[in-house]
Amino acid sequence: MTKKKIRRQNAVTYGIVILFWAVVQLMDRTGNLSSLFKGLLVPLCMYAILAVSLNLTVGVLGELSLGHAGFMCLGAFSGAFFTKCMDAAIPSVGLRFFLALILGAAVAGFFGFLIGIPVLRLKGDYLAIVTLAFGEIIKNLLNVLYVGRDSSGFHFSIKDTLSLGMDETGEVIIKGAQGITGTPRAATFTIGILLLLLTLFIVLNLMDSRTGRAIMAIRDNRIAAESIGIPVTRYKLTAFSISAALAGAAGVLYAHSLSTLQATSNNFGYNKSILILVFVVLGGLGNMRGSIIAAVLLTALPELLRGLNDYRMLIYAVVLIVMTIFNSSPRAIEMRSVWMEKLRRRGQGKKEAA
Amino acid sequence: MAEKQKTMEQAGRPAKNGTGGAALALEVKNLSIAFGGLKAVDGFHIQIEKEQLYGLIGPNGAGKTTVFNLLTGVYRPDTGRILLDGDNITGRRTIEINQAGIARTFQNIRLFKELSVLDNVKAGLHNHCRYSTAEGIFRLPAYFKAEKAMDERAMELLKVFDLDQECNYKASNLPYGKQRKLEIARAMATDPKLLLLDEPTAGMNPNETAELMETIRFVREHFHMTILLIEHDMKLVSGICERLTVLNFGQVLTEGETSEVLNDRRVITAYLGE
Amino acid sequence: MSFLSYFISGVSLGAVYAIIALGYTMVYGIARMLNFAHGDVIMVGGFAIFTVVSTMGLPPLLGILAGIVVCTVLGVAIERVAYRPLRGASSLAVLITAIGVSYLLQNVALLIFGSNSRQFTSVVTLPNLVLADGKLTISSITIVTIVTCLVIMVALTAFINKTKIGQAMLAVSEDRGAASLMGIDVNKTIAVTFAIGSALAAVAGALLCSAYPSLTPYTGSMPGIKAFTAAVFGGIGSIPGALIGGIVLGVIENLSKAYISSQLSDAIVFAVLILVLLVRPTGILGRQIPEKV
Numbered sequence: 043m044t045k046k047k048i049r050r051q052n053a054v055t056y057g058i059v060i061l062f063w064a065v066v067q068l069m070d071r072t073g074n075l076s077s078l079f080k081g082l083l084v085p086l087c088m089y090a091i092l093a094v095s096l097n098l099t100v101g102v103l104g105e106l107s108l109g110h111a112g113f114m115c116l117g118a119f120s121g122a123f124f125t126k127c128m129d130a131a132i133p134s135v136g137l138r139f140f141l142a143l144i145l146g147a148a149v150a151g152f153f154g155f156l157i158g159i160p161v162l163r164l165k166g167d168y169l170a171i172v173t174l175a176f177g178e179i180i181k182n183l184l185n186v187l188y189v190g191r192d193s194s195g196f197h198f199s200i201k202d203t204l205s206l207g208m209d210e211t212g213e214v215i216i217k218g219a220q221g222i223t224g225t226p227r228a229a230t231f232t233i234g235i236l237l238l239l240l241t242l243f244i245v246l247n248l249m250d251s252r253t254g255r256a257i258m259a260i261r262d263n264r265i266a267a268e269s270i271g272i273p274v275t276r277y278k279l280t281a282f283s284i285s286a287a288l289a290g291a292a293g294v295l296y297a298h299s300l301s302t303l304q305a306t307s308n309n310f311g312y313n314k315s316i317l318i319l320v321f322v323v324l325g326g327l328g329n330m331r332g333s334i335i336a337a338v339l340l341t342a343l344p345e346l347l348r349g350l351n352d353y354r355m356l357i358y359a360v361v362l363i364v365m366t367i368f369n370s371s372p373r374a375i376e377m378r379s380v381w382m383e384k385l386r387r388r389g390q391g392k393k394e395a396a
Numbered sequence: 397m398a399e400k401q402k403t404m405e406q407a408g409r410p411a412k413n414g415t416g417g418a419a420l421a422l423e424v425k426n427l428s429i430a431f432g433g434l435k436a437v438d439g440f441h442i443q444i445e446k447e448q449l450y451g452l453i454g455p456n457g458a459g460k461t462t463v464f465n466l467l468t469g470v471y472r473p474d475t476g477r478i479l480l481d482g483d484n485i486t487g488r489r490t491i492e493i494n495q496a497g498i499a500r501t502f503q504n505i506r507l508f509k510e511l512s513v514l515d516n517v518k519a520g521l522h523n524h525c526r527y528s529t530a531e532g533i534f535r536l537p538a539y540f541k542a543e544k545a546m547d548e549r550a551m552e553l554l555k556v557f558d559l560d561q562e563c564n565y566k567a568s569n570l571p572y573g574k575q576r577k578l579e580i581a582r583a584m585a586t587d588p589k590l591l592l593l594d595e596p597t598a599g600m601n602p603n604e605t606a607e608l609m610e611t612i613r614f615v616r617e618h619f620h621m622t623i624l625l626i627e628h629d630m631k632l633v634s635g636i637c638e639r640l641t642v643l644n645f646g647q648v649l650t651e652g653e654t655s656e657v658l659n660d661r662r663v664i665t666a667y668l669g670e
Numbered sequence: 671m672s673f674l675s676y677f678i679s680g681v682s683l684g685a686v687y688a689i690i691a692l693g694y695t696m697v698y699g700i701a702r703m704l705n706f707a708h709g710d711v712i713m714v715g716g717f718a719i720f721t722v723v724s725t726m727g728l729p730p731l732l733g734i735l736a737g738i739v740v741c742t743v744l745g746v747a748i749e750r751v752a753y754r755p756l757r758g759a760s761s762l763a764v765l766i767t768a769i770g771v772s773y774l775l776q777n778v779a780l781l782i783f784g785s786n787s788r789q790f791t792s793v794v795t796l797p798n799l800v801l802a803d804g805k806l807t808i809s810s811i812t813i814v815t816i817v818t819c820l821v822i823m824v825a826l827t828a829f830i831n832k833t834k835i836g837q838a839m840l841a842v843s844e845d846r847g848a849a850s851l852m853g854i855d856v857n858k859t860i861a862v863t864f865a866i867g868s869a870l871a872a873v874a875g876a877l878l879c880s881a882y883p884s885l886t887p888y889t890g891s892m893p894g895i896k897a898f899t900a901a902v903f904g905g906i907g908s909i910p911g912a913l914i915g916g917i918v919l920g921v922i923e924n925l926s927k928a929y930i931s932s933q934l935s936d937a938i939v940f941a942v943l944i945l946v947l948l949v950r951p952t953g954i955l956g957r958q959i960p961e962k963v
Contacts, residue, residue, distance in 0.1 A: 100762075161944075161948075164951050165951075167704055167761075167906070168902065168947060168951060168952065168953075170704075171898065171943070171947075172947055174895070175940035175943050176944065178936055178940050179940050182933065182934055182936055182937035186931065186933045186934060200931070200934075219933075244533050247533045247534070247535060251527075251532030251533065251539065251543075252518075252522065252542070252543075253529040253532050254532070255511070255518060255519050255522070256522055258508065258510065258511055258515075261510075262507070262508035262509050262511060263506045263508055263509070265470070265502075266502065266506035267519070268491055268494075269490060269500055269506075269583075270494055270499065270519060270520045270582060271491050271494035271522060272522050273491055312895065313891075316706075316769055319766070320769060323762050323763065323765075323766045327762070352780070352781055353781070355773060355776075355777040355780075356777040356778065356781065358773065359771075359774035359777055360770075360774065362766065362769070362770035363771060363774065366756070366766045367752070367755050367756060369763065370756060370759040371763075372756075372757070372758045372759060374755070
């Protein structure tokens, strides 16, 4: 693809996101938005960001990670923690949220870097299981973590509130399995879309740069990349950390859309990581627009099927299987190319006849 | 043609004069490696002068590619010294060795398949046109400046290898012969002092082979490049190599002027058996 | 004494993991795919046994037999319908399909049995073993589990080394292309592998649910992940590796539950896995295959 073509493609992707925002705004103004759909808007942005950021690791770097929810969890907790701690120091909710986003991304990115150093030496399924393990460890640790603050500063414990040993001014901020309560619900659809646009900006520009080329070169052929002097470990870490940081930002967004943040298996378990991976694979590896569309459709689908109640997840599962087979099965690919050829011939035939 | 010549001179490095023919581009002494008791390469030595076109030949399994892997740091030698342009590079990592000035191609082509032809070469320019990740993401002036320089440099190289028409193709969509050429172009982009070619004509038809032979000669002349190549095609070897080293069972069987070596009884025996 | 008792029940839990891990390891070795739905086959086995024993009131042995039949048929059917069309596709695509199958099994079970947990009646009706004047009690299910696991290991090793189809399995796992050139029916061999793995999943389901008797559509999920971890830990593709990985994992899990924190036991298990993989990147008994340049 030429530079021009890449830029045009990217512009279309930004355009789709902005158009989606405008349509939703319009529907909201005219009162055509159901409350069910309204509740979905922030999660839709969140999943789109998560999918795009995971695609950086899986599609662009070519390493399978099943721990994305762990980074999201780190971002969510550090962001919510910051917002709770600073409610006196920074009265503006918006500013606090903004700073929390930066902090959450930084914390998740830092952990991505730390974990990446030992882990990125592993390959394929081994890397997958280790990232899964890290995600579970992060979730479990946050589940038993108690943090409180009193006049003498912060107190930590992994047992219970009492063992924090605070004086009477003490306030528990992170309460083990009960998590963090009372975070202001500052996340709006518009903020979510802005964050998604920023994520796209970072990832798409990265891909079309010296660093992105190095990362994709490593994906396509590590040995050849080394032979032309590309430092493999450094660029793997760069991609992995940026991916983790963006997941962290999505986590902060998530934390600020709930009144209670808990590190449960439903929120941040490996199943969540897998769900995001599904978006990435169905949307197409390295295809950011596809990731966003898959994330939005597959998040909205079970909700829109709510009328079918018990059958909705069943349908979801069947859709997943059928779509993957249709997309990737060698025979399906062959059949598709045969059809395309037939269509093309028919089109030509018509032209000639005319 | 005149125009083509000009672009080539721009793309090439300035010729190194002075020391003349006597200066060694590569000197290897007593290089050995064993894999689980098997001595794959044993006491290998070679001396290549600047701008020489040198051939490394030998029957299958003689250890030729292992020598390349030792020279480029894929394997760490058990014994021996490797001097590139007088610098001791023994035991360095692949990346450092490339930065020191050795570039290579691979027996089984290793291109960046999903990248465009142009981007393959631009990846080779990685260490020559620099800007940071942040400058790239936020599109700061350094990005535009370096990208422009990279595009120009890469297109010059592609022209030399007659690949400029295909610069926007996906690398894996190139025909086989052109893929081999692209691999050489990518290696040349790293601006090496020594170019290692691992069976550059493997799998090519006679026409493609003849064309590639011209290209190799061309690269040597216009970039003033020192080239060491592994080859099985004796016509090619006798056509372009000035000196040869013959490897058999991991050891140097003989070395010398191409015509001498190819007429050596031992060499014929090693290839054809008793 | 309490240490010994925790240790033994850890070995027993590990034996269940080992039986499940066999399914992962064999399928991975032969089809090079991560069968994410394997854990849910265990759950299906559990419900099959539950239906036969608790609902229909038939003897437990018949229940286990029914469970094995159901799981075997299910495993082969899944392979035929969902995985075989993707032979030759990217391993990620296969992984996603496996995830789809996992969701499918969970939700079918949810439709039939609902989300409330069912009380599973133990399939083992033997008395508990009391040692050292009542200071140490070992439950019968613990003993049965460990013995079953050992029997399965021995039988499976013999099957693979002594029978023709076992040898075919080895050949396919070594080099699928070469095996098919030698006249081995690759599809059939993979189907047999799935059949064996799924039958073992039914046995694992019976043992798991007897020891931890609450049965829900999500019962298989976490043990599945743990067993997969065990398989990786021991070196995926290796049968003794699955045994070692399973037992080590079970013991670590039980001891950390008893002595450190029940909430952190999973974290500890996963941390040990990470440490092992950092020292030995392909697991304890895994083979390292260097990339040829």
